[in-house]
Amino acid sequence: MQVDRLAAGGRIDRGRPLSFTFNGKAYQGFAGDTLASALLANGVRLTARSFKYHRPRGIIGSGVEEPSALVELTGDDASANQPATTVQLRDGLQAKSVNCWPSPVVDFGSVNQMISRFLPAGFYYKTFKWPNWHLYEPSIRKAAGLAAAPQNPPAGGHFENRFGHCDILIAGAGPAGLMAALVAARAGKRVMIADEGREAGGSLLNRRLTINCRDAAHWVAETIAELNTLANVTHLQNASVWAYREHNYLMVTERTSDNPSLIERNWRVRAGHVICATGAIERSLVFGNNDRPGVMLASAAQSYVNRYALRPGKRAVIFTNNDSAYAVANDLATAGVDIAAIVDSRNEVPREVRATIQETDVFAGHVVTTTKGGRKLRGVEVAPVEGGKSQQISCDLLAMSGGWNPAVHLWSQSRGTLRYDDQLACYVPDQPAQASSSVGAADGKLTLKEAMKSGADAAASLCATGPAAIPQSDDIDYSISPLWRVEQAQGPAFLDIQNDVTVDDVHLALREGYDNIEHVKRYTTGGMGLDQGKTGNINIVGTVALQKDVPLQDLGPTTFRSPYTPVSFGAIAGIREGSVVQPYRHTPITEWNLDRGAFMYEAGARWRRPGYFPRDGESFQDTVNRECRTVRNGVGVYDGSPLGTYELKGRDVGRFLDHIYSNIMSTLKPGQGRYGLMLSDDGLILDDGVALRLDEYRWIVSTSTGHADAINSHMEELLQTQFPDWNVFITTVTSQWNNATICGPRARDVLAALSTDIDTSSQALPFMTFADGQVAGLPARVVRVSFTGELSFEINVAPRHMRELWAKIMEAGAPHGIEPIGSEANHVLRVEKGFLSLGHEVDGTVDAHDLGMGWVMSKKKSDYLGKRSVNLRREGEAVRRELVG
Amino acid sequence: MLNIPCPFCGQRNESEFAYGGPVKPDRPQPDKVSNDQWVDYLTQVPNPLGPVEERWWHVKGCGTWLTIWRDTRTHDIVEEPGDAG
Numbered sequence: 001m002q003v004d005r006l007a008a009g010g011r012i013d014r015g016r017p018l019s020f021t022f023n024g025k026a027y028q029g030f031a032g033d034t035l036a037s038a039l040l041a042n043g044v045r046l047t048a049r050s051f052k053y054h055r056p057r058g059i060i061g062s063g064v065e066e067p068s069a070l071v072e073l074t075g076d077d078a079s080a081n082q083p084a085t086t087v088q089l090r091d092g093l094q095a096k097s098v099n100c101w102p103s104p105v106v107d108f109g110s111v112n113q114m115i116s117r118f119l120p121a122g123f124y125y126k127t128f129k130w131p132n133w134h135l136y137e138p139s140i141r142k143a144a145g146l147a148a149a150p151q152n153p154p155a156g157g158h159f160e161n162r163f164g165h166c167d168i169l170i171a172g173a174g175p176a177g178l179m180a181a182l183v184a185a186r187a188g189k190r191v192m193i194a195d196e197g198r199e200a201g202g203s204l205l206n207r208r209l210t211i212n213c214r215d216a217a218h219w220v221a222e223t224i225a226e227l228n229t230l231a232n233v234t235h236l237q238n239a240s241v242w243a244y245r246e247h248n249y250l251m252v253t254e255r256t257s258d259n260p261s262l263i264e265r266n267w268r269v270r271a272g273h274v275i276c277a278t279g280a281i282e283r284s285l286v287f288g289n290n291d292r293p294g295v296m297l298a299s300a301a302q303s304y305v306n307r308y309a310l311r312p313g314k315r316a317v318i319f320t321n322n323d324s325a326y327a328v329a330n331d332l333a334t335a336g337v338d339i340a341a342i343v344d345s346r347n348e349v350p351r352e353v354r355a356t357i358q359e360t361d362v363f364a365g366h367v368v369t370t371t372k373g374g375r376k377l378r379g380v381e382v383a384p385v386e387g388g389k390s391q392q393i394s395c396d397l398l399a400m401s402g403g404w405n406p407a408v409h410l411w412s413q414s415r416g417t418l419r420y421d422d423q424l425a426c427y428v429p430d431q432p433a434q435a436s437s438s439v440g441a442a443d444g445k446l447t448l449k450e451a452m453k454s455g456a457d458a459a460a461s462l463c464a465t466g467p468a469a470i471p472q473s474d475d476i477d478y479s480i481s482p483l484w485r486v487e488q489a490q491g492p493a494f495l496d497i498q499n500d501v502t503v504d505d506v507h508l509a510l511r512e513g514y515d516n517i518e519h520v521k522r523y524t525t526g527g528m529g530l531d532q533g534k535t536g537n538i539n540i541v542g543t544v545a546l547q548k549d550v551p552l553q554d555l556g557p558t559t560f561r562s563p564y565t566p567v568s569f570g571a572i573a574g575i576r577e578g579s580v581v582q583p584y585r586h587t588p589i590t591e592w593n594l595d596r597g598a599f600m601y602e603a604g605a606r607w608r609r610p611g612y613f614p615r616d617g618e619s620f621q622d623t624v625n626r627e628c629r630t631v632r633n634g635v636g637v638y639d640g641s642p643l644g645t646y647e648l649k650g651r652d653v654g655r656f657l658d659h660i661y662s663n664i665m666s667t668l669k670p671g672q673g674r675y676g677l678m679l680s681d682d683g684l685i686l687d688d689g690v691a692l693r694l695d696e697y698r699w700i701v702s703t704s705t706g707h708a709d710a711i712n713s714h715m716e717e718l719l720q721t722q723f724p725d726w727n728v729f730i731t732t733v734t735s736q737w738n739n740a741t742i743c744g745p746r747a748r749d750v751l752a753a754l755s756t757d758i759d760t761s762s763q764a765l766p767f768m769t770f771a772d773g774q775v776a777g778l779p780a781r782v783v784r785v786s787f788t789g790e791l792s793f794e795i796n797v798a799p800r801h802m803r804e805l806w807a808k809i810m811e812a813g814a815p816h817g818i819e820p821i822g823s824e825a826n827h828v829l830r831v832e833k834g835f836l837s838l839g840h841e842v843d844g845t846v847d848a849h850d851l852g853m854g855w856v857m858s859k860k861k862s863d864y865l866g867k868r869s870v871n872l873r874r875e876g877e878a879v880r881r882e883l884v885g
Numbered sequence: 886m887l888n889i890p891c892p893f894c895g896q897r898n899e900s901e902f903a904y905g906g907p908v909k910p911d912r913p914q915p916d917k918v919s920n921d922q923w924v925d926y927l928t929q930v931p932n933p934l935g936p937v938e939e940r941w942w943h944v945k946g947c948g949t950w951l952t953i954w955r956d957t958r959t960h961d962i963v964e965e966p967g968d969a970g
């Protein structure tokens with residue numbers, strides 16, 4: 001039963017009822033509801049237990065500011081720790097409270113309340129510091145009880161990323177953002193407007209105001225309709241601008257779209273200019289037991305009664321230090337809520353504000369000191385702000401307004417500066433750091449008229465159009481007198497409701513010497529919850545300011561960091577998950593390998609290579625041993641295609657290679673090759689490989705598979721930055737050549753059986769030479785190198801010929817017992833021969849001498865990369881490790 | 886994500902580039918410097934609070950190694966600072 005739902009009004013669709021469950025119990029709401037509004041409509045007030053003390057908690061806000069009502073979604077779209085105020089209701093939604101077990105009504109963890117005086121700020125750090133915090137952290141986190149990450153990925157759909165480009169990005173589609181969009185779009189700018197709400201309108205959706213003498217909703221609808229006809233406008237709803245990075249690069253997560261298979265889309269937007277029209281967020285007030293279910297932000301109560309057509313209480317007390325709550329009292333009264341009293345901490349209430357609410361008791365110069373009730377609010381204690389006798393007023397709703405904070409989060413992330421505005425008692429944008437401006441409530445323009453004008457003016461100045469016409473609107477002025485905390489509060493007065501941080505905790509932190517505002521934050525954890533202290537942070541600053549007797553301008557808010565609101569990892573990753581992150585690279589014989597039962601794995605640089613080829617029932621070790629024996633005693637073949645291959649052309653290649661290799665390459669004759677080491681200039685080994693000289697000016701450099709890209713970068717950087725006048729051109733030909741390497745004592749027999757016009761005798765084709773010709777009817781380059789230490793012929797062909805070559809090798813080699821060899825056997829064979837094994841002996845700390853390879857260090861060359869450093873290191877007496885055996 | 890000006894491709898996203906680090910002084914002639922000077926050359930990398938000259942490789946673009954001046958406090962890409970002398 002939606003006992004607290006109003007019969008008419010609101011932006012919900014009573015024709016579309018939606019069923020959902022909360023803590024296992026079935027309820028019904030309407031399309032247009034959030035989970036929070038649906039729960040309130042059903043009379044549910046107790047929704048969660050608090051993080052540390054397991055105190056009963058209800059719904060406090062109506063949007064992203066919600067500090068209290070966190071839920072875990074279960075079922076198909078499982079998700080942890082969502083504010084109930086931002087979960088859009090859908091049919092079949094399943095939600096449960098966090099921080100309590102088994103339920104918020106019966107919660108065993110609430111025993112923490114009894115010992116709360118033993119759990120002050122810093123308690124965990126102080127108590128669990130030996131031997132170290134990390135030993136205790138997991139179980140403390142578990143007891144703290146925020147929901148765990150879901151076990152499984154979403155049942156259906158996917159996430160995606162998309163780039164966006166625009167002249168002007170407008171964050172927020174409230175009155176100021178819409179005015180800015182309208183002016184910029186009419187001037188022909190490429191405009192992107194993104195708003196976190198389900199529908200555009202911002203604060204206008206929650207309030208009862210008129211524009212051009214009609215319900216403001218008409219103006220919103222007309223404006224959106226016009227924007228949507230313009231091709232130069234991209235309009236996103238359900239889209240949070242959550243990060244403002246350098247060079248006007250912003251992140252926008254769009255949660256729903258026309259595509260049902262798309263869960264979320266993260267836009268990465270590069271904007272010419274950014275207009276922050278992010279509105280303002282109401283502050284809570286800080287008094288005793290200000291966390292009891294039934295205590296709510298005034299703006300939230302207003303939203304629930306106007307937008308969601310529900311009564312958040314039957315009898316309300318309004319507690320405020322500013323004018324905006326009077327309109328809330330009016331709206332609640334209109335909906336039939338009995339207004340018991342308005343408690344205003346100011347001694348003087350502006351007459352025109354007082355006049356808006358005629359028949360209600362206004363307790364000027366009074367404060368709420370504490371609330372009464374158990375799991376539900378039953379009344380408040382009210383006393384004069386100067387001290388004196390208190391009285392009790394019964395109520396089931398306390399709507400509080402501590403004033404308004406411009407949502408400067410994005411502005412501040414962009415490194416725009418803030419200043420404290422004494423008149424408005426809040427931090428407002430000061431100097432921009434990038435091409436950005438702030439408009440509307442986000443800029444401290446807290447009345448509708450000012451907000452619309454600032455949006456229009458900002459866009460007009462960007463577009464160099466004349467001043468735009470501003471629609472007429474009704475709104476009363478705003479004034480405030482700050483109240484950072486109620487001094488005579490009785491009971492815990494929470495500054496950060498999500499993290500259970502009280503005024504006492506902040507005072508304790510100050511006493512213990514943590515008096516920098518960033519230290520107070522970390523020591524008390526105030527503002528470090530999922531809500532990032534949107535309703536409470538400035539009260540913390542105010543509380544510190546009062547205690548230290550310094551102006552707020554000198555304290556400053558803590559640094560605002562992205563994300564503005566929680567973002568799912570899926571949205572950030574997009575489709576880049578699993579093998580899509582970086583696709584694997586395959587050679588043309590991958591299928592053959594798989595058919596043959598190869599165990600495939602990544603062998604550097606995303607290449608999938610066969611590790612070994614087990615026969616039925618053969619163990620890993622037996623397989624590797626057999627493959628090694630095949631090469632030592634008979635003949636094996638492996639696919640060497642993934643080796644990095646670069647063709648270097650130009651007059652200065654020889655000279656260049658002499659610089660980057662430790663040995664001399666320039667003396668090679670065409671047709672010859674040489675093994676060499678590349679060192680970095682600090683004398684450590686970068687890579688090893690073979691250089692071949694094709695002719696006077698053409699060379700092939702081969703690198704290890706894993707370092708191919710790094711060597712390419714290394715060579716290009718040297719050529720472009722240090723030797724720009726050297727005549728060397730590098731072409732990556734790794735994928736232009738594949739090779740099958742036949743190795744073992746019978747390798748020459750197999751090559752003969754393949755039929756080739758190349759003379760493969762050791763006189764005609766000695767070690768470290770190569771020849772071009774035909775092999776098995778295919779154009780090929782045969783190179784006599786040896787990776788395994790056995791007689792080897794590396795047969796290089798074009799990739800389109802690789803499968804044919806491979807098949808012919810297996811056919812011609814069959815009488816000789818040829819077997820395919822995986823990477824594992826290759827490594828074993830190399831190590832057995834005492835050859836260098838990159839990544840094993842070479843770990844970035846050794847030089848060639850350490851490896852018994854001093855011979856590769858040229859003594860003839862006066863200079864090459866690494867020479868000076870190797871010599872320097874060996875000049876001293878220091879003992880170095882040496883590879884032996 | 887920086888917006889890096891490539892002399893050939895124009896303004897491109899940082900994700901198209903590989904970072905090449907701050908520009909070090911020119912490599913000295915190894916046989917013309919003392920041990921200490923050589924070690925300094927290898928290990929002393931400019932790390933100013935303010936504009937730093939650094940290299941980027943447009944590896945997913947045209948392949949150019951380019952140089953920019955970036956203010957490490959703001960990420961702003963700035964003009965080469967004038968000669969103080």
Ligand SMILES: [Zn+2]
Pocket residue numbers: 891892893894895943946947948949
């Ligand atoms: Zn480029």
